[in-house]
Amino acid sequence: MNVKKILSEMTLEEKAGLCSGSDFWHTKAIERLGVPEVMVSDGPHGLRSQDQNLDNPGINDSIKAVCFPASCAMAASFDRKLIYEMGEAIGDECQHENISTILGPAVNIKRSPLCGRNFEYFSEDPYLATEMATNHIKGVQSKNIGTSMKHFLANNQEHRRMSTSSEIDERTLREIYLAAFEGAVKNAKPWTIMCSYNGINGTLASENKKYLTDILRGEWGFDGYVMSDWGAVNDRIKGIEAGLDLEMPGSNGVNDSRIVRAVKEGILDEKIVDQAAERILNIIYRYIKNRQPDTKWDMEAHHELARKIEGECMVLLKNEGILPLKKGSRIAFIGEFAGIPRYQGGGSSYVNSFKIVSAMSAADGIADITYAQGYGNNEDIINEELISKACEVAKSAEVAVIFAGLPDSFESEGYDRIHMSIPNCQNELIKRIAKIQPNTVIVLHNGSPIEMPWAEDVKGILEAYLGGQAVGEACVDVLFGDVNPSGKLPETFPRKLQDSPSYLYYGGEGDKSEYREGVFVGYRYYDKKDMDVLFPFGYGLSYTTFNYSNLKLSSKEIKDTDILTVSVDVTNTGDKEGKEIVELYVGEKESNIIRPLKELRGFEKVSLKPGEMKTVTFILTKRAFSYYNTEIKDWYAESGDYQILIGKSSRDIVLNESIYVEASRKLPFKLTVNTTFGDLLERPEAVEELKSFIDLVKVSMGEQTKGKDQEKSVAISDDMNIAMLKYMPIRGILSFGDGSITYDKLTAMLDDINKKLY
Numbered sequence: 001m002n003v004k005k006i007l008s009e010m011t012l013e014e015k016a017g018l019c020s021g022s023d024f025w026h027t028k029a030i031e032r033l034g035v036p037e038v039m040v041s042d043g044p045h046g047l048r049s050q051d052q053n054l055d056n057p058g059i060n061d062s063i064k065a066v067c068f069p070a071s072c073a074m075a076a077s078f079d080r081k082l083i084y085e086m087g088e089a090i091g092d093e094c095q096h097e098n099i100s101t102i103l104g105p106a107v108n109i110k111r112s113p114l115c116g117r118n119f120e121y122f123s124e125d126p127y128l129a130t131e132m133a134t135n136h137i138k139g140v141q142s143k144n145i146g147t148s149m150k151h152f153l154a155n156n157q158e159h160r161r162m163s164t165s166s167e168i169d170e171r172t173l174r175e176i177y178l179a180a181f182e183g184a185v186k187n188a189k190p191w192t193i194m195c196s197y198n199g200i201n202g203t204l205a206s207e208n209k210k211y212l213t214d215i216l217r218g219e220w221g222f223d224g225y226v227m228s229d230w231g232a233v234n235d236r237i238k239g240i241e242a243g244l245d246l247e248m249p250g251s252n253g254v255n256d257s258r259i260v261r262a263v264k265e266g267i268l269d270e271k272i273v274d275q276a277a278e279r280i281l282n283i284i285y286r287y288i289k290n291r292q293p294d295t296k297w298d299m300e301a302h303h304e305l306a307r308k309i310e311g312e313c314m315v316l317l318k319n320e321g322i323l324p325l326k327k328g329s330r331i332a333f334i335g336e337f338a339g340i341p342r343y344q345g346g347g348s349s350y351v352n353s354f355k356i357v358s359a360m361s362a363a364d365g366i367a368d369i370t371y372a373q374g375y376g377n378n379e380d381i382i383n384e385e386l387i388s389k390a391c392e393v394a395k396s397a398e399v400a401v402i403f404a405g406l407p408d409s410f411e412s413e414g415y416d417r418i419h420m421s422i423p424n425c426q427n428e429l430i431k432r433i434a435k436i437q438p439n440t441v442i443v444l445h446n447g448s449p450i451e452m453p454w455a456e457d458v459k460g461i462l463e464a465y466l467g468g469q470a471v472g473e474a475c476v477d478v479l480f481g482d483v484n485p486s487g488k489l490p491e492t493f494p495r496k497l498q499d500s501p502s503y504l505y506y507g508g509e510g511d512k513s514e515y516r517e518g519v520f521v522g523y524r525y526y527d528k529k530d531m532d533v534l535f536p537f538g539y540g541l542s543y544t545t546f547n548y549s550n551l552k553l554s555s556k557e558i559k560d561t562d563i564l565t566v567s568v569d570v571t572n573t574g575d576k577e578g579k580e581i582v583e584l585y586v587g588e589k590e591s592n593i594i595r596p597l598k599e600l601r602g603f604e605k606v607s608l609k610p611g612e613m614k615t616v617t618f619i620l621t622k623r624a625f626s627y628y629n630t631e632i633k634d635w636y637a638e639s640g641d642y643q644i645l646i647g648k649s650s651r652d653i654v655l656n657e658s659i660y661v662e663a664s665r666k667l668p669f670k671l672t673v674n675t676t677f678g679d680l681l682e683r684p685e686a687v688e689e690l691k692s693f694i695d696l697v698k699v700s701m702g703e704q705t706k707g708k709d710q711e712k713s714v715a716i717s718d719d720m721n722i723a724m725l726k727y728m729p730i731r732g733i734l735s736f737g738d739g740s741i742t743y744d745k746l747t748a749m750l751d752d753i754n755k756k757l758y
Contacts, residue, residue: 010030014033016260017030071121085309100287111521119447206242330370336377441461590640
């Protein structure tokens with residue numbers, strides 16, 4: 001299809017109209033030119049597609065579909081192939097349902113445990129989020145269905161989300177909040193991007209040319225179109241100038257008319273409208289050209305896929321020999337979530353599942369299962385009758401399994417949590433049962449970290465997250481050992497909310513939210529402070545054990561332009577087949593920059609039979625050693641020694657090796673009268689030029705200091721003089737020198753050296 005020809009035949013009104021939706025879910029058709037409307041659908045872990053046979057303002061029940069594990073769970077799998085497979089399944093569903101683009105994945109960073117939409121986001125770590133998003137996008141788009149990665153940018157809270165401005169410094173933006181978008185755009189090339197509601201440093205995302213055009217398109221090469229989040233548009237003219245192509249939903253023609261009027265009045269260049277319309281047409285016809293309306297959608301097969309995926313997402317947090325459970329044992333399943341699981345979050349991603357399987361249903365016939373409700377989810381009320389019955393059931397069983405977590409009312413799109421607790425009625429239930437039943441296991445259904453005041457009182461804890469419609473079956477698979485748990489935490493679980501790095505400033509004041517913690521998000525903060533946490537990033541147990549050995553680097557010294565190959569052997573030393581996630585972190589031993597102790601730079605999931613050994617290999621490039629330098633506006637790896645760390649979590653580092661990295665680029669430098677002697681002494685070339693000058697200062701300082709107090713001359717050592725000299729600016733010679741050097745002479749000398757050396 002010749003898009004440019006179609007564009008040349010469109011009127012200004014038609015081009016402006018194409019830049020907004022016809023309703024909640026469709027782009028506009030241009031019938032006279034044969035341009036069809038296409039449909040988009042909420043996602044990302046299943047279709048929330050409105051029933052097109054009914055009226056369509058966006059509020060009807062969506063079609064029956066399959067709810068896969070939410071992103072909070074998917075990230076815990078650390079499995080690229082698995083999320084790609086889920087993406088393929090969703091792509092097939094979209095083809096079957098005539099959906100051109102699914103709205104996801106959401107790759108915003110988990111800045112705080114309080115964000116009400118954390119269940120839709122992957123991780124506190126941008127590298128893990130990048131890898132998950134990349135493979136999700138590739139999987140969906142392999143079926144010629146578009147994705148709309150969201151919410152661009154810095155949408156990390158629901159509180160005042162449509163008006164607040166995220167106030168973030170450039171380095172933090174680049175290293176944390178832009179990084180996952182950057183990696184996925186470059187590696188997976190999503191068809192579309194969705195901008196967020198919030199502002200960034202005072203400018204709304206929908207009007208922010210720096211991010212929508214300069215960085216997204218100019219730096220990263222994004223070639224699709226940008227759509228708004230639903231209702232995110234403020235000033236449509238500023239938006240289209242900034243690079244916001246498609247407004248969703250439509251404004252009933254109001255903003256289309258504004259665009260036309262702005263062009264006719266000379267306020268808006270029509271070429272900008274042409275560009276936006278062309279981008280939208282390119283994506284429409286990319287889908288139309290590859291339509292496969294006969295694609296089969298086997299709901300039952302996708303349900304089984306959801307079960308398989310969730311089995312690899314669950315994280316075994318604690319196991320004092322209680323798991324796996326023995327089939328045929330007397331077991332109590334306790335808690336409303338055992339019969340009615342919480343398996344997804346509330347809001348725009350809510351899938352109308354064609355079926356839901358609870359743990360009670362899945363365990364039927366496997367063991368002698370008794371059930372007690374224990375608590376209700378409608379209100380957080382301690383019901384003595386329910387707890388009493390649950391205690392009776394637990395006491396008569398060999399093992400009590402309590403299904404607990406966060407109800408729908410505690411976390412959802414649209415509002416943030418106000419604490420990290422599960423309902424009081426659940427905490428009270430767990431406390432009471434743990435006192436009378438020593439063999440107690442907790443299964444958690446939640447989209448974000450929670451506090452666990454009972455963690456020391458139970459023998460097992462299994463984090464299921466929000467595991468999709470087959471979560472009950474997957475839980476039973478893991479509890480009884482048919483599946484060996486292999487998930488690891490994609491986020492840190494702090495002991496209490498007050499420990500979280502953004503605690504003091506999260507939510508902000510009025511319409512400003514300051515990200516004062518900077519790059520120290522999640523484990524970057526907790527590990528730097530050596531703070532005690534409940535469970536660290538990357539942590540997860542298995543029913544077998546693994547040993548790491550033979551860490552090798554392809555070189556002990558590289559330039560930052562080189563590629564480093566890292567390999568390590570992993571052996572299953574237990575008696576069960578299992579999967580291990582090998583984590584690679586990089587940390588600089590000494591730095592002039594305030595940096596995290598370590599940062600995740602690689603991971604691989606490997607399956608091993610008992611006694612089997614495999615070699616895992618990683619490839620590291622300059623970015624693995626770099627921080628974002630705002631002075632040169634680029635990634636920069638300092639010259640120095642770095643540690644290559646292999647861990648089972650961010651806190652459990654089992655192997656490490658050192659490597660020296662040499663920077664291929666020198667940072668800009670200029671000597672001034674305020675340059676300290678310490679900084680000067682790190683520049684051998686400048687020291688040589690100023691040798692006699694430095695010697696004069698040393699002598700002068702020694703004489704000046706000794707003259708103050710001859711009795712303390714013993715303490716006036718050369719070391720002390722050097723220490724004092726280190727933090728003195730060069731202009732100090734004017735105060736401590738012999739008067740032979742004037743200010744003008746000093747500045748002239750420095751100017752000459754700068755011209756010669758820098």
